[in-house]
């Protein structure tokens with residue numbers, strides 16, 4: 001049985017003044033929601049205080065990226081071990097904004113995901129096509145190649161999460177339709193089954209991300225192979241995050 005995960009990605013947003021949102025989110029999750037995990041991935045500067053704010057609640061906190069190495073001369077970078085030390089349980093790797101802004105390739109993303117596993121974190125491995133790729137009919141091939149290249153060798157199915165985030169739907173207000181999501185998520189599950197077997201593939205939560213909001217979450221979460229969401233803008237406000245969480249089963 002696949003776990004359900006409602007995860008927020010704060011991206012480069014949030015100051016200490018935003019901790020009230022984390023406290024409110026922590027206070028609102030867990031009640032009667034066995035089987036639905038809640039997670040907020042926050043900037044590294046907030047991780048320790050966010051972990052403290054969530055302490056004793058069902059809310060987990062995570063990082064937004066990590067370096068592949070455990071430590072060393074990498075100015076400005078943060079290792080998976082550091083994230084774990086700060087209280088993270090998960091880390092997002094391979095977000096399209098990291099792939100674009102920092103030239104992160106599938107190979108780099110796989111190394112980051114391996115680092116997360118080494119540190120005892122769950123990597124949320126992001127994949128998704130651009131608008132040009134969608135228009136050219138390349139979506140399924142591209143996403144399959146990202147899956148093949150971004151999941152590290154030796155990873156076990158129960159240790160990873162995949163997030164499908166079509167780049168054209170991120171922060172644009174444009175949401176993929178249920179049919180579009182269904183097509184890609186089904187293809188992702190099939191590809192994962194080739195590597196992990198059908199039972200293994202079934203254990204990997206497949207999140208959808210891209211302009212997910214309280215008003216469209218129910219429809220998205222109903223799609224067959226959708227096991228949760230990776231939510232950007234709407235995760236910044238506890239009320240919105242909790243309204244999405246409330247619709248997850």
Ligand SMILES: O=C(CO)COP(=O)(O)O
Pocket residue numbers: 009095165169170171172173209210211212230231232233234
């Ligand atoms: O990129 C996303 C989450 O990782 C989605 O962002 P938005 O929900 O703001 O579109």
